[in-house]
Amino acid sequence: MRIEVKELCFSAGSKRILNGVSAVFEGKKIHGIIGPNGCGKTTLLRHIYRQYPAKGHVWVDDQPIEAYSSRDYARRVAVMMQTYPEADLRVCEVVRSGRYPYKKVMMPYGREDEAVTGQVLRQTRLWELRDRRIHTLSGGERQRVMIARCLVQQPEVIILDEPTNHLDIRYRVELMEMLRAFDGMVIITLHDLNLAARYCDCIHVMKDGALLASGAPGDVLCAEILNEAFDTTIRTVEHGGRLIIGV
8 A cells, every 4th residue: 555645735824834745655564753743743644544634635546535435545544543432431342443434324233343353352462351441441451452443444554643652661562563563554653763763664754844854764763864853962873783762
């Protein structure tokens, strides 16, 4: 699958948030988007997952994004939301709700929906928690539930906006390992540069609403580019074949 953003601009009132962003996301890779707060990362994602109208500036497999129906697009692209259901639902109910693109209107979930849900619950190690209420889970467990909800959509792409915020290191690594095991494309915004270096196949660096650089982590996560993006002194070193980033 290929998602291409072409000269995308966006303003909120008099404030320009995106300034002619062009980027390509393709292949079964983890694409990380990094940059300082307010640089436009989340706004870019919202255009890709159609919360904001792209008006011919976002193309999916050589078609403008608006050419897809909501149901068809949801079968291809899943979005991991940062908010959890307000209703006190069981884990299995939250995960199964991701089957909505395949569910007929006013009809109950079918046998295939239940089978896919059960398979994903086992795959994500949630089977033993399937009858627990989501509000009784830890933060890391809830994140796993929301990933599972994406997986039951059987998408080609999963989009995530800062999913590792407020998680301790164990759950950050667990989340990224789950994404690495996904047989599709991942587009994710991250604050943790070391996680980006370790898990992302391609890095897109943003600053002031524009794309500053794109490429492999070893090419993009260098002191020169990071210092320009974050307006501070950042040092990078290689240790044991792994890139380590610090200030």
